[in-house]
Amino acid sequence: MSIDPLAQPLPPHPSLEQQRKRARELLNAARAHDPRALLRFVAALPRLADRTAAEAAAATLSLHEAQLVIARECGFPSWPKLKSHIESRPVRLTFERYNERARRVLFFSRHEAGESGSATIETEHVLLGLLRDVEGAAGQILLRAQVSRAQVQKVLDLLRESRPAIPVSIEIPFGAETKRVLQCAADEADRLSHREIGVEHLLLAMLHQKRSAAGGILAKSGLRLDDLREQIGQLMAMTPLGWTSRWVAAARALETESANPLFRDPLARDLAGRAGFELLSSMREALGVSATTGPEPYFSIRTRFFDDAIVAAVRRSSIRQVVILAAGMDTRAFRIDWPSGVVLFEIDRNEIFDHKEAILERSHAQSACDRRIVRADLTAGWSAAILSAGFDAARPSAILVEGLLPFLSEHAATELFTTIATLASSGSCLALDAINEEMLVSSYLSAYLKKLRAFGCPWRFGVDHPGEFLAEHGWQATIFGPGEREANYGRWPYPLPSPTFAGLPMKIPRAFLILARRIGGAGEKLRASDGPGDSPLMTEYKDQQTGQFIDA
Numbered sequence: 144m145s146i147d148p149l150a151q152p153l154p155p156h157p158s159l160e161q162q163r164k165r166a167r168e169l170l171n172a173a174r175a176h177d178p179r180a181l182l183r184f185v186a187a188l189p190r191l192a193d194r195t196a197a198e199a200a201a202a203t204l205s206l207h208e209a210q211l212v213i214a215r216e217c218g219f220p221s222w223p224k225l226k227s228h229i230e231s232r233p234v235r236l237t238f239e240r241y242n243e244r245a246r247r248v249l250f251f252s253r254h255e256a257g258e259s260g261s262a263t264i265e266t267e268h269v270l271l272g273l274l275r276d277v278e279g280a281a282g283q284i285l286l287r288a289q290v291s292r293a294q295v296q297k298v299l300d301l302l303r304e305s306r307p308a309i310p311v312s313i314e315i316p317f318g319a320e321t322k323r324v325l326q327c328a329a330d331e332a333d334r335l336s337h338r339e340i341g342v343e344h345l346l347l348a349m350l351h352q353k354r355s356a357a358g359g360i361l362a363k364s365g366l367r368l369d370d371l372r373e374q375i376g377q378l379m380a381m382t383p384l385g386w387t388s389r390w391v392a393a394a395r396a397l398e399t400e401s402a403n404p405l406f407r408d409p410l411a412r413d414l415a416g417r418a419g420f421e422l423l424s425s426m427r428e429a430l431g432v433s434a435t436t437g438p439e440p441y442f443s444i445r446t447r448f449f450d451d452a453i454v455a456a457v458r459r460s461s462i463r464q465v466v467i468l469a470a471g472m473d474t475r476a477f478r479i480d481w482p483s484g485v486v487l488f489e490i491d492r493n494e495i496f497d498h499k500e501a502i503l504e505r506s507h508a509q510s511a512c513d514r515r516i517v518r519a520d521l522t523a524g525w526s527a528a529i530l531s532a533g534f535d536a537a538r539p540s541a542i543l544v545e546g547l548l549p550f551l552s553e554h555a556a557t558e559l560f561t562t563i564a565t566l567a568s569s570g571s572c573l574a575l576d577a578i579n580e581e582m583l584v585s586s587y588l589s590a591y592l593k594k595l596r597a598f599g600c601p602w603r604f605g606v607d608h609p610g611e612f613l614a615e616h617g618w619q620a621t622i623f624g625p626g627e628r629e630a631n632y633g634r635w636p637y638p639l640p641s642p643t644f645a646g647l648p649m650k651i652p653r654a655f656l657i658l659a660r661r662i663g664g665a666g667e668k669l670r671a672s673d674g675p676g677d678s679p680l681m682t683e684y685k686d687q688q689t690g691q692f693i694d695a
Contacts, residue, residue, distance in 0.1 A: 159229045160330035162213055170209035176200045187212040240329065242339040244279050248272040256315050259299060260306025263318035266349055266357035267299050273342055277597040281342035283383075284371065286597060287421050288364045298356055320355045324348040347371055381494045383599030384550055388471025388495060389419030390426065391546060394442035395472075397423075401438050405447040405632055407478060413502050414472040422598070429594040440634050441625055441654065448623075448630050448656050449545055449574050450479065456541045456572040458482060464540035465512075466529070466566075468521055468559075469547040471495060476514040477503075485512040488529055493518050521547070522555045526562050539570035539661075548577045549602040556604050560616040571661040573618055580605035582652040609655050620659035630656050 172180035181196040188208060191199050207222070214225040238246060251272035256264040274292050276282045309315060317325065327348035332340045350368045352358045392415035395408045415423075423439075453475070456462055463484045467473050470489035481487070487510075496516055515532045519525035530536065542563060548556055567573070582588065583605045595601050606612045613620040626635035640651045 158326075158330055158333055159226060160333040162217075162225065162229070163210070164333060166206060166209040166213045169212060170204060170206055173199075173204050173209070183212055183216070184208065187215045240332070240338070240340045242341050244276060245339075245341050245345060248276050248279075248281075248342050248345065251275045252321075253315055254311075257309040257311060257313075260308055262309075262315065264315055264321050265318045266320050266324055266352060266355040267295055267360070269321060269324065269345060270295055270349065270357040270360065271299075273346060276342055279342040281346040283598060284343075284346065284366070287425060288361075288366055290360065290364045295357075295360060298360055320352060324352055324355070324357075327351045381498065382492075385471075385492065385494050385498075386418070386422060386598070387546070387550070387600055388469075388473075388491075389415045389498075390422040391442060392472035393419035393423040394439040395446060396420075397436075398438040398443040398446070404438075405443050405634070406450055408474055410474045410477060410503070410506060410508060411472070413506060414474070414499060419472075426591065426594060429591040430588075431590075438634075440636055444625050444630055444632055444634055445545065445576060445656060447632055449543055450475065452574045452658055453541050453543055453572075454479060454481075457485060460539070460570070460572075462539050462541050462570075462572065464488070464534060464538060466490065466534070466540055466542045468542065468544045468563075470516075471546070472499060473545070474508075476510040476512055477508050479511060481512040486533065487512045487514050488517055488532060488534055489514065490517040490519055490521065490525060490529060492520050521559060522551070524562075526566055529566070534566065536566045537568055539568050539572075540566070541572045542567060542574070544573070544575035546576065548575065548604055548606075549582070550600055551604050553604050560613070564616050567617075567661045569661055573613075573620075573657075573659040573661065575657050575659075577609050577655045577657060578602065578605045579607045579653045579655070581607075581650045582654070585652040588652060609657055613657070613659050617661060618659035619662055620657050623656045623658075625654055625656065 169180055169183065173184055178196040181199040184202075184204060185191045185194050185196070185199050188211065191202060194202075210222040214220070214222045217225055219225040219228065238249070241249070248269065249272065252264050252268040255268040255271040259268070261268065270290075271292060273279070273281045274285055274290070274295065277286070324345065325348070328340050328344040331344040331347040331351075332338075337344070346361075347368065349355065349357045350361050350366060350371060353362060392408075392411045395406075396411035396415055398404050398406065399408045399411055427439075453465060457465065463482075463486060465475075465481075465485060465487040467475065467487065467489050470491045472495075473489065476487045476489065496518055500516070517525070517528050517532045519528040534540070544559075544563075547559075551559065563573070583592070583602055585592075592602060609622055610620045623630045624639065625631075626637060626639050640653060
């Protein structure tokens with residue numbers, strides 16, 4: 144039997160998943176009529192003996208036969224023999240492929256084993272290590288599945304007798320079940336075509352070992368292997384900050400489906416997906432409102448407020464360029480009845496549009512304006528990308544920065560508005576939201592802030608005087624608070640904050656909804672307004688009796 148030079152012999156430390164992958168690739172190449180792949184089938188399969196590649200292409204080939212080809216090229220008469228050989232080999236633990244996060248989890252697992260007095264590192268110790276890594280993909284999934292350290296520790300106490308802790312100077316080996324998990328983690332990384340082995344692969348491997356203590360805990364939590372692979376694929380494709388856009392989409396879906404919605408976003412539920420609603424539920428729980436099933440007042444008011452402001456700015460002026468920064472799952476291009484000639488630019492990273500565009504295409508969504516997506520990172524250079532998409536910096540524009548600023552560093556926020564200043568001509572309008580510095584440290588929000596940090600997207604930037612901050616960048620701003628007359632819509636359920644108590648100033652957490660007008664050139668400092676009143680944008684577009692936008 145002649146072996147094609149492209150065929151690979153069995154490596155010194157083979158993985159069964161690697162061989163499965165080779166078989167799938169060989170079959171796909173043969174079905175694509177690759178001559179070399181077809182000749183490998185001819186050389187290995189008796190039923191194709193003496194046939195040409197063209198003749199073999201007419202035959203029906205199966206994955207079973209592709210596996211047989213791989214086995215025979217490696218010197219085994221059948222796939223089961225190759226499989227048995229690989230599975231019987233002693234597990235060789237090497238950690239070169241493990242990324243830093245996974246190595247840290249394994250270090251934590253040794254610590255957990257030592258604290259419990261275990262002579263070996265078992266799967267439940269690795270699971271405890273994963274729970275320590277709250278910012279990793281596995282930690283996020285375990286958080287959503289409500290797998291807690293206390294839950295694992297309870298099982299550990301039942302399984303193991305109480306023993307004295309083992310000093311850190313004594314090496315603790317991995318147990319047999321844990322070795323199988325580590326080998327399986329490598330197979331899972333190969334299955335997903337990931338170069339490195341990470342915490343997510345360790346979690347998948349534990350689900351494979353259903354008879355282990357960790358596998359049993361995960362199974363009882365409702366985690367399933369195929370679902371978990373899908374979740375990990377999504378998490379690896381989107382950063383934590385990107386996931387917040389699906390959380391907001393879930394909130395917009397709830398508002399759309401309410402009895403008297405402030406707006407309608409029929410695409411929101413699909414864009415949010417199950418993961419978006421799970422994150423929304425988790426964040427509600429952190430605020431102590433987990434029993435609530437209706438819309439989120441702040442998200443609903445914020446969305447409607449900015450809808451009205453941007454539409455009014457476009458309809459009452461010559462503005463025909465709308466820019467949505469960190470667009471996420473925003474669908475204003477589709478759900479708002481725009482005047483003719485409006486060009487709407489959505490700017491966000493690849494991961495966002497990879498998810499969003501697939502769903503929009505599947506939904507056959509038709510935009511109500513000239514929608515242009517700009518794939519760019521707002522924390523890096525992005526002005527060239529929007530200019531290349533047709534944005535005209537010489538013409539006024541309406542710019543929306545919704546739900547972004549708190550997640551940026553102070554430096555990144557400053558750089559963002561420096562870039563905006565180079566693009567926004569005189570007469571441009573700006574709408575954005577922000578929080579004050581107290582929101583970053585408030586004890587009232589401690590559980591919420593902790594949950595954001597655990598998810599990997601902490602709030603980092605607050606500004607106590609947003610009007611002054613924007614004036615530094617050439618904007619004349621008017622600031623509103625959710626629940627005030629202009630930002631209420633009959634939905635705000637909480638009392639308005641008072642800046643003083645018993646005549647003394649108070650530090651209270653505050654959110655701001657901000658509208659601003661660009662006047663003058665880049666870098667010109669303007670008068671700031673940190674309260675409602677005399678902004679040109681407001682006097683032109685607000686009904687002074689009702690506080691609502693005109694022609695919105």
